[in-house]
Amino acid sequence: MNCPATPVEPRIETRDLCVSFAGKPALKEVNLCVYPCERLAIIGPASSGKTTFLRCLNRLNDLTHSFSHAGQVLFDGREIYAPGVDVSDLRRRIGMVYATPMPLPWSIYDNLAYGPKLAGIRNRVMLDERVETSLRSAALWEEVKDRLRExxxxxxxxQQQRMCLARVLALRPEALILDEPCSGLDPISTGKIEDALAELKSRHSIVLVTNNTKQAARSSDRTAFFLMGELIEVGATEQVFTNPVDKRTNDYLIGQFG
Amino acid sequence: MKKDKIIAAILTVTALSAISGLALITIFIFREGMPIILRTGGGEFFLSADWRPRDGSFGIFSMIIGSLAVTAGAMVIGMIFGLGLAIVLTQFAPPSLAAVLKPVVELLAGIPSVVYGFMGVVTLVPLIRNRLGGPGLSVLAASIVLGIMVLPTVTSISVDALQAVPRSFWEGSIALGATRWQTTRMVMLKAARSGIVAAAILGMGRAVGETMAVIMVAGNSIEIPGSILAPTRTLTSNIALEMGYASGAHREALFATGVTLFVIIMILNCVALSVSRRSARERSFR
Incomplete structure (x- = not known):
């Protein structure tokens, strides 16, 4: 998880990634890189393939029976769809946060400790330590430290959404992928999550899918714009927002469609 | 408006007569059966294994044991296969396969019990006799036949319970690196626990009450079974086998056997109902 000053090797890279569900194309030849220690925002109108792209990165789409794909997804240079890849391990290294909080029906502590336990950590002290540091990273520790058993x-x-972020952090992932993590949240909670992400950037690659273009502008280093399953353009956030290359990006940003 | 009132009145009368029919049956069974229980003080009736109607001794202990043994065996088999099937259908099988398999399992409930008994006598009993010894007609044979008979109940209620667990629990667990089996074991089964308990209890009610198939394969001897290969007689079989020629105190004792069954099944159903109500309440919290 060390982050060189000038990153060269992408952490995640897709090459000509095409995805279809029951024959209907959802992604068309997407070539996109995510570098270490950066926040990449993905924006685009509904059903433009943002979530599908995200769910390819940790192979969550595998669970949909009609899913099929072509092209490559490389994580640290290795093809994640290659036979023999440990999918559980992959999902621990690329942690996912959903649009709606998905707490499991247990206590806060058990939610946090579930992932590390699956990874084989049984030691009580180590688990306690992971729970605390993860909750601190997600800016939730002070609020829940006295009620971990609730x-x-x-x-x-x-709070639930920050707990879900903490739960993913407890896996010690190398990359974080977030699917509209703030879509149902008030501005203050949103702010807390964005601050946490800014903090986490120093150690992780972060991919943030968002419907909120302001959020993309605020809390990302690079921005990618998806439309109808195609990657239209990707660049430094400031450049994409102030001087987009493609007319369609500009149209979306000024609210012409979407 | 007037027509509505007439129809409502007719429907009320039909509904009430159905309920009063049930009430009459209950009263009748208790009126016929209670005197002998009270006369023998209860203790002897329930705790003596001495059933010799001709000599006037009526103890149903061996049949209580028979019913319990057969039901317990049936539940072991029914739960292993029924719950296993429910897990496969909801967690592992592709939806298209589950859509075919679940109705097929539910169709098993439509086969008459005498057919199950017949299959048991023809195939299972000789198999047990030749491979495991004993007369073949046994607790084991009855348990296996009943275990298959409770499969539809156990499977379809367990499937419903597992399907009622929010999809978010499943996805949340998978995304944290859990395998399907880990997710099933640690998340789904726990969340569906009360529904699965209800499935087990309703299956048990069915097993306790089944008569025909059990008569055909259990052997029906009036002794406490010494092993699972020994023949046994259940409460239901006892009534069905002897009611045809019983009179006087013997007849009363059979009714008292019915009272015992009635109470056991009532208790099981009440527990199942309260457990499934609790699971519905838990669901509304989520």
Whole structure:
């Protein structure tokens, strides 16, 4: 997880990634890189393939029976769809946060400790330590440190979502992929998550799918624009927002469609 | 408006007569059966294994044991296969396969019990006799036949319970690196626990109450079974086998056997109902 000053090797790279569900194309020849220590935002109108792209990165699409794909997805240079890849291990290294909080029906502590336990960590002290550091990274520790044994669904929506972020961080992932993590949250909770992401950037590659273009502008280093399953353009966030290369990007950003 | 009232009145009468029919049956069974239980003080009736109607001794202990043994065996088999099937159908099989398999399993409930008994006598009993010894007609044979008979109940209620677990639990667990089996074991089964308990209890009610198939394969001897290969008689079989020629105290004792069954099944159904109500309440919390 060391991050060189000038990253050269992409952490995640897709090459001509095409995806279809039951024969209907959802992604068309997407070539996109995610570098270490950066936040890449993916924006685009509904059903433009943002979530599908995200779910390819940790092979969550495998669980949909009609899914098929072509092209390559490389993680640290290795093809993740190659036979013999340990999918559980992959999902621990590329942690995912969903649009809606998905607490498991247990206590806060058990939610946090579930992932590390699956990874084989049984030592109580180590688990406690992981729970605490993860909650701190997700800016939730101070709020829940005295109620770790309470059911997770007692938390507010914003707290639940930060708990889900912490739960993923407890896996010690190398990359974080977030699917509209703030879509149901109030501005204050959103701010807390964005601050946490800014902090986490120093150690992780972060891919943030968002419907909120302002959020992309605020809290990303590079921005990719998807439309109808195609990657239209990708560049430094400032450049994409102030001086987009493609007319369609500009149209979307000024609200012509989407 | 007037027509509505007439139809409502007719429907009310039909509904009430159905309920009063049930009430009459209950009263009748208790009126016929209770005197002998009270006369023998209960203790002797329930705890003596001495059933010799001709000599006037009526103890149903061996049949209580028979019913319990057969039901327990049936539940072991029914739960292993029924719950296993429910897990495969909901967690592992592609939806298209599950859509075919679940109705097929539910169709098993439509086969008459005498057919199950017949299959048991023709195939299972000789198999047990030749491979494991004993007369073949045994607790084991009855358990296996009943275990298959409770499969539809156990499977379809367990499937419903597992399907009622929010999809988000499943996805949340998978995304944290859990395998399908780990997710099933640690998340799904726990979340569906009360529904699965209800499935087991309803299956048990069915197993306790089944008569025909059990008569055909259990051997029906009036002794406490010494092993699972020994023949046994259940409460239901006892009534069905002897009611045809019983009179006087013997007849009363058979009714009292019915009272015992009635109470056991009532308790099981009440427990199942309260457990499934609790699971519905838990679901509404989510």
């Amino acid at each position: 059911p997770a669904h007692n938390l507010s929506g914003g």
